[in-house]
Amino acid sequence: MSEIKAMTVSLSANLPPARLDALTRDLARDLARTGAVRAAPAEAPTGAGERGVASKIGELVLEALGGAGVKVAAEAAKSITEVLKAYLLREKSLKFVLKQPDGTIIEIDAKNVSVDTIAAVLATAGLAKA
Numbered sequence: 001m002s003e004i005k006a007m008t009v010s011l012s013a014n015l016p017p018a019r020l021d022a023l024t025r026d027l028a029r030d031l032a033r034t035g036a037v038r039a040a041p042a043e044a045p046t047g048a049g050e051r052g053v054a055s056k057i058g059e060l061v062l063e064a065l066g067g068a069g070v071k072v073a074a075e076a077a078k079s080i081t082e083v084l085k086a087y088l089l090r091e092k093s094l095k096f097v098l099k100q101p102d103g104t105i106i107e108i109d110a111k112n113v114s115v116d117t118i119a120a121v122l123a124t125a126g127l128a129k130a
Helices: 017-033 068-092 116-125
Strands: 006-012 037-044 054-064 095-099 105-108
Touching: 006 017, 017 037, 017 054, 054 095, 068 116, 105 116
Parallel strands: none
Antiparallel strands: 006 054, 006 095, 037 054, 095 105
16 A cells, blocks of 8 residues: 655735635635545644644645646646636735645746646655646
8 A cells, every 4th residue: 555645836916815725725625526636734733621623724734635647637737727717817926835745836826827737746746646
């Protein structure tokens, strides 16, 4: 059984923290709807006396959902790219910073978002086949 590889996605924008948090949660929902990845808020340690699990504002964890092969990877990359593009159109100051399992960091903003960029990121992170 192979280990599940996860990638973190950090969002930054010129927004109040509450709006960035809402945008991050919306993005997680929309990415999950693609069927290509599981997206969930990254967990943050809770303080003394706090209950439950806190999440880091503006940070998601992505994990691949089944499927293999070039066609599946291309379709996943296209779906994810379309979601990211929609968010970049909605919020012009938005930037995504993707941290791959090996520590490689890739930044995506309105100037450099493309299917090829996303496909390369997913493939090198082990979330899709190249």
